Amino acid sequence: MLIATTFSSIASAADETVTGIELSYDSWDYNTSTSSLEVFIDDDAVIVSLLAATSSSSTKKDVSASATWKSSNTSYVKVDKGVLTAVGKGTATISATYGGYTQNIKVTSDYVYDSVQILKNGSNAAESYDVSLGAEQVFTLSGIKSGASNENITTNATWTSSSSSVATVDDGTVTLVGVGTTTITAKYKGKSDTVKLVVTSPYKSLALSPKTLLEIDMGDDDQTIQAIATTTSGSTETVTAKATWTTSSAAVATVEDGVVTPVATGQTKITATYLGVSSTIDVVVRTPYQSIKLSPAKEYQMMLNSPGLQITAEVQELSGNDENVTTQAEWTSSNLLVATVTNGLVTPKAVGTTKITASIKGISRSIDITVFPSVTELTIDKESIDTFPEKSETLPKVSGNTFGGDTADVSKIVKWTVADEKIATIKDGKWTADAVGKTVVTAELNGLKATFELNVHLTPVKLVPSTKELSVVIGKDLALPTITVVNQDGSEEDVSSKATWKASSDNAIVVNGKVKGLEASKVTLTATYLNKTTTVKAYVEEEIEKLVAEPSSLELYPGKSKSVKVTGYYVSGKKVVLSSKMNWTVSSSTLATVNGSTVKALAVGSGKLTGSYQGKTLEIPITVSPKLKSLTLSDKSLKLSPGASYSLKLQANYTTGNPVDVTTSAAWVTNKASVATVSNGKIIALSKGSATIKATFDGKTVSMRVTVK
Structure with a gap:
């Protein structure tokens, strides 16, 4: 250092x-x-x-x-x-x-070296080489430095090919891949050298046999495709084992050394490539059958302790003939924990669902299998069902109780029966009501049974209560109104004992066919029968001590109406107007009608109007008289001599159309008693002059003139 x-x-x-x-x-x-x-x-x-x-x-x-x-x-x-x-x-x-x-x-x-040089066979490589596919090409790289010996740096250098589809290179060894031109580059420590390769094929074409189409049926033996190459000189060579084989879809067919193995129905392309030439053939893999069917064909449910289920598989050949292939087919279960299958025999193993599939020669079909736990008791979530003819609904849920205390829905695996198939039938998981009546429907599973009652009624149209209003005394019970159902066919039935009642508030309660008032208020009572409803107004109030009607009697003409006011007096001393709340009846429906508190006369006669409230009644006499339309005198004018007499007739004309002689019932007067007098229609002339004679009856008056000469 x-x-x-x-x-x-x-x-x-x-x-x-x-x-x-x-x-x-x-x-x-x-x-x-x-x-x-x-x-x-x-x-x-x-x-x-x-x-x-x-x-x-x-x-x-x-x-x-x-x-x-x-x-x-x-x-x-x-x-x-x-x-x-x-x-x-x-x-x-x-x-x-x-x-x-x-x-x-x-x-x-x-630089480490002054230059690098690509060598071939120990000599400097040319700038370009024409080579044929299949020929071996090996190059080395030499590092050159002034004053030093050249060094072999082949394995240290980085080698690349400008076109990997034409050739690849590794440590100077070139692998020719396809026809074309590429540049091989060797680079080391900043210096590089290149050589160009022009690659051609020694062959001009490649032919396959068969030429364009190979058809294979699933289940057939493997088929071999021959590859024959033609050289540039025109000679031929079988290169089946030397060629590179590929398939466009290995899911349909695979290929190795020209041997095609069908995998599944479909279409693929098989290509053979050898030293720059290639050829392709279409391969179609077919099934020899039109279709396959399983029996049972639809989803199937079974108990865990059920014996195995044997599924059969049949195919239809292209010729139309049927063949049982249960033992030849390949059987699989999508969930082996739930069930296994061998030659179509399904054995339940655990609770759950699995898909059983049968496959043979390119076709397949599946069925869903559901395995339920073993149960010790069956229950249906409905004890009875009310319905009407031509109605249809899904069968109710059936639950099974297991040994461990769990509950399982076994609706899909029970067998349903109807005691009377004239009343109802079962099909495709639904019951259908066919006729009016009652029948028992039974669900059965491995000897266990559960039932519900199916009641088929006439189709109701309307519920009619016997009264629309009630007066309920606080603290006392009152019988509910009777309920009549009007059916679609026009028939009527008293369903009072079958209807259910409900009060709109807790100021009144309904128990055992009676309503009891608890606190003063207006309560709506609703009666229900077969999904039809009707309502009754209940007035919860004090007890009425006395009823007083005004007027106390009715005098009417036919067609005339008059209202009656009724005052009720509570035990507390309070009073209330009850006119429209009264329950009114007329002694004769031909005499008069009553609506609310208004009475309308219908025909001449007499009778009585009876009203009741809280059990107390009052009666009002009714008299219906004909209505006077006009009066008619027998003479419009008279001429009499003094001392003479003449008897007039007076006729009353009523709306009923029948005239009545009322001569003696009318009031007669004269305006000049000195000229003439009148009594009960008899005129006596007294002296010369003129007088007007008037007759009055039931509020109407008619007159005539008498001249005495």
């Missing part, structure tokens, strides 16, 4: 005094004849260290990383923290500065 030093006493930037610096390098790198360090292009870097002496220590420290380094000519030599790298041929001065001190050293950059 050589050291160049400079020492003094100068304070450094740190809290110590630098007393000197020195350069340290390997003596091997120093050329005494040129008094310089030597670095070589594309060779290892030369390392120079900078050591600093300080006043605080007797040991010099390496400050290479902290010093400032410079090169007088970076085109020749570069320096980085004491690492010298040769860039170009020449000389540069390297300086290192630290703590106010600077050290310099001369560095010479050069």
Whole structure:
């Protein structure tokens, strides 16, 4: 190791005094004849260290990383923290500065060799060679330096080919790959040499036999393709074993030395290549069958303790004939933990699902197998189902209880039966209601059974309550209204005992067909039967002590209406208007009708209107009289002599259309009693003059004139 030093006493930037610096390098790198360090292009870097002496220590420290380094000519030599790298041929001065001190050293950059030369067979290689594929090409590289013997640096050099599709090179040995031109380059320590290769094929074509298409059926023996090369001179040569064979789809067919092995149905291209010539043939791999089917064909469920399931496989040949291939097919299970399969016999092993596949000569088909745990009891999540004719739904869920206490859904593996198939049938996992009635539907599995009742009803259209309003006395029970269902066919049925009731608030409760009021309010009661509903308004209130109607009697004409006001008096003394809340009935439906609290007369007659509320009733007499339309006198005018008399007739015309003689019932008056008098229609003439006679009946008046001469 050589050291160049400079020492003094100068304070450094740190809290110590630098007393000197020195350069340290390997003596091997120093050329005494040129008094310089030597670095070589594309060779290892030369390392120079900078050591600093300080006043605080007797040991010099390496400050290479902290010093400032410079090169007088970076085109020749570069320096980085004491690492010298040769860039170009020449000389540069390297300086290192630290703590106010600077050290310099001369560095010479050069090539290891003056030149390198590619050799062939020990002689300098030509600039270019024409070569044929298949011929061996070996080159070496010699390092040349003035004043020294040439050195073989073949294995040390870097060899490259400008076109790897034409040729590759490794340590001077060239492998010809394809037709074309490439440049081989050998490079070492900044020097390089090249040689051009023009590569041609010794053959002009390659033919395959068969020529364009090879068809193979799955299951057939391997087929061989022959490769025949034609030389540039016209002679032929079989090169099947020498050629390189490739397939465009190894999933369809593989090839080795011309031997084609079918793998799966499909199409691929087989290519043979030999010394620059190639040829391709289409290969089609077919199946000898049209299709394959399994029996059972759809997904299958089985218990863990079930015996094995035998699946059969059949194929249809291209000719149309069927063949059982159960034992010839290849059988696989996608999950061997769940089930195994041998020659189509599936053996359950654990709970789960697996896919069983049968394959033969390029075709395959699969079936999903689900294995359920063994169960000790079956339960159905519904005890009964209400439905209507022509309705269909999915069968209810069936659960199985296992030995370990777990529950498994076994709906897919139970066998369903119907006690009366006239009422309902089962198909494809659904029940269908066919006729009105009741029947029992049973699920069975390995001797275990569970049932539910299927009730097929006439299709309901509407629910009709016997009343739409109720008065419920606080603290007392009241029977709920009866409910009638009107069915689609027009029939009616009392379903009071089958309907379910619900109150809209907790101010009333429904128990055992009765409603009990708890607190004064308006509550809606909803009755439900077969998904149909109807509502009743319930007024929860105090007990009514007395009912008073106004008017107390009704006198009407046919077609005339009149409202009745009813006042109820609670036991507390409070009163309430109940007119429209009353339950009204008329003694004769032909006499009158009642809507709300309004009575409308229909025909002449008499009867009574009865109203009830909270069990208390009142009666209002109804009299319907015909309505007077007009009065008609038998004479419009008379001429009488004094002392003469004449009897008039008075006719009442009613809206009913039947006239009535009311002569004796009317009130008769004369405006001049001195001329004539009248009584019950009889006129007596007294003296000359004229008088007006009037008859009045039921609010209507008619008059006539009497002249006495």
